[in-house]
Amino acid sequence: MHVDVLTLFPELFATYLETSIVGRAREADIVTVDCVSYRDFAQDKHRSVDDRPFGGGPGMVLMCHPVFDALHHVESRREGEPTRILLTPQGQRLTQAVVTELSARPWLVVLCGHYEGFDERIRTGIDAREISIGDYVLSGGEPAAMVMIDALVRLLPGALGHERSAAEDSFTDGLLEYPQYTRPRAYRGMEVPDVLLSGDHGKIEAWRREQAIARTKHRRPDLLNGVGSST
Ligand code: 9D3
Numbered sequence: 001m002h003v004d005v006l007t008l009f010p011e012l013f014a015t016y017l018e019t020s021i022v023g024r025a026r027e028a029d030i031v032t033v034d035c036v037s038y039r040d041f042a043q044d045k046h047r048s049v050d051d052r053p054f055g056g057g058p059g060m061v062l063m064c065h066p067v068f069d070a071l072h073h074v075e076s077r078r079e080g081e082p083t084r085i086l087l088t089p090q091g092q093r094l095t096q097a098v099v100t101e102l103s104a105r106p107w108l109v110v111l112c113g114h115y116e117g118f119d120e121r122i123r124t125g126i127d128a129r130e131i132s133i134g135d136y137v138l139s140g141g142e143p144a145a146m147v148m149i150d151a152l153v154r155l156l157p158g159a160l161g162h163e164r165s166a167a168e169d170s171f172t173d174g175l176l177e178y179p180q181y182t183r184p185r186a187y188r189g190m191e192v193p194d195v196l197l198s199g200d201h202g203k204i205e206a207w208r209r210e211q212a213i214a215r216t217k218h219r220r221p222d223l224l225n226g227v228g229s230s231t
Contacts, residue, residue, distance in 0.1 A: 001030070001031045001032075001103070001105070001106060001107070001108070001152070001153075001156055002031070002032045002033075002034075002078070002106065002107045002108070003031065003032070003033045003034070003107075003108045003109075003110060003149060003152075004033075004034050004035075004036060004074040004082070004107075004108070004109045004110065005033065005034070005035045005036065005110045005112065005145050005149075006036050006038060006067070006070045006071065006074065006109065006110065006111045006112060007035060007036070007037065007038070007112040007114075007140075007141070007142055007145070008037065008038055008039060008049060008062075008112070008114050008140070009037075009112075009114075009140070009142055010035035010036065010037045012142050013033070013035045013142070013145075013146065016146050017033055017149075021150075021153060021154060021159060021160065022149065022150060022153050024159070024161075025153045025156060025158075025159040028158060028159075030153070030156045030157070030158050030159050031149075031152075031153050031156060031159075033149065034074070036070055036073065036074055037070075038062070038066040038067055038070050039066070040070070041065070041066040041067075041069035041070045041073065042065075042066050043065050043066070048063065049062060049063060049066045050062050050063060050114075050115055051063055053116070057116075058116065059115050059116030060115040060116060061115060061116055061117060061118070061119055062113055062114065062115060062117065062118045062119060062122065063119060064119050064121050064122060064125075067111065067118065067119075067122050068122070068125070068126075071084075071109065071111070071126060074109055075109065078107065080106065080107055081107070082107040082108060082109045083102065083105040083107065083108050083109070083129065084108075084109045084111070084126055084127065084128035084129065085102075085108060085109065085110045085111065085128060085129050085130075085131055085148070086111050086113075086118070086122070086123065086126070086128040086129070086130045086131070087110065087111065087112050087113060087130075087131055087132070087133075087141030087144045087145060087148075088113060088117065088118070088123075088130050088131075088132060088141070089117075089132050089137065089138075090130065090132065091129075091130030091131040091132040092129070092130060092131055092132065093131075093132055093133075093134065094131050094132065094133045094134075094144075094147070094148060094151070096151070098131070099148070099151040099152055099155065100155060102148075102152055103152050103155035103156060108152075110141075110145050110148065110149075111126075111128065111141070112140055112141030112142050112144070112145050113140060113141045114139065114140035114141070114142075115140075131144075131148070132144070133147050133148070174216075174223055174224075175209075175212040175213060175215075175216045175223070176212060176215045176216045176219060176220060176223070177212065177215075178207075178208035178209070178211040178212040178215070179193075179211055179215075181193075181196060185197070193207070195207045
């Protein structure tokens with residue numbers, strides 16, 4: 001998969017993209033990511049990318065010109081059809097189902113907004129899917145882009161190595177995670193459940209599933225509509 005990220009702050013992505021699962025996936029060429037600055041496509045000598053809203057009101061609005069030019073730049077340097085994603089607070093909510101769908105696309109172009117948002121002609125003039133990561137206000141789309149890339153990369157074949165499959169992850173089978181423990185067996189009087197030390201893998205699996213279901217019922221009953229009810 002290739003991802004182009006269009007942003008006012010490409011430098012925000014550097015350490016994130018070098019670290020952990022995403023960093024490893026990039027080293028293994030499972031994913032490539034290019035961050036491109038709208039600023040490089042500004043028109044005037046001040047390199048403006050935003051301006052005050054027509055009609056008045058607070059904040060600044062991302063201008064058409066640098067955004068359309070940056071988009072044209074990244075899209076003309078490779079073959080094929082990209083899937084365009086506009087990150088906005090009024091987009092479709094990012095869920096694991098949306099992530100799964102997007103993970104099958106070979107090429108994503110992700111547009112981050114900042115300030116009070118994009119000029120409306122960007123929304124209407126480019127055929128993009130609008131996505132939000134949740135109902136809270138961010139200062140810009142950059143953290144949302146990192147969230148989306150992180151969730152996507154985990155689903156790419158080989159990204160998690162051999163130790164664990166994405167299919168085991170929470171939200172994939174619709175249940176929350178079961179409780180996990182590591183050494184020591186007792187810490188400040190708190191003991192690891194005996195079943196996990198029993199060596200009986202059938203019993204351990206049954207216990208984990210029962211714990212996951214109980215936890216999901218208690219904390220996220222909304223997740224239990226049909227999924228995870230096969231046992
Ligand atoms: C006054 C209306 N505001 C919308 C709630 C304006 C506004 C605030 C913050 C417009 C854009 C932003 C910046 N946010 C994003 O670019 C963003 C976002 C978010 O704020 N929450 C959840 N998902 C996303 S994706 C991009």
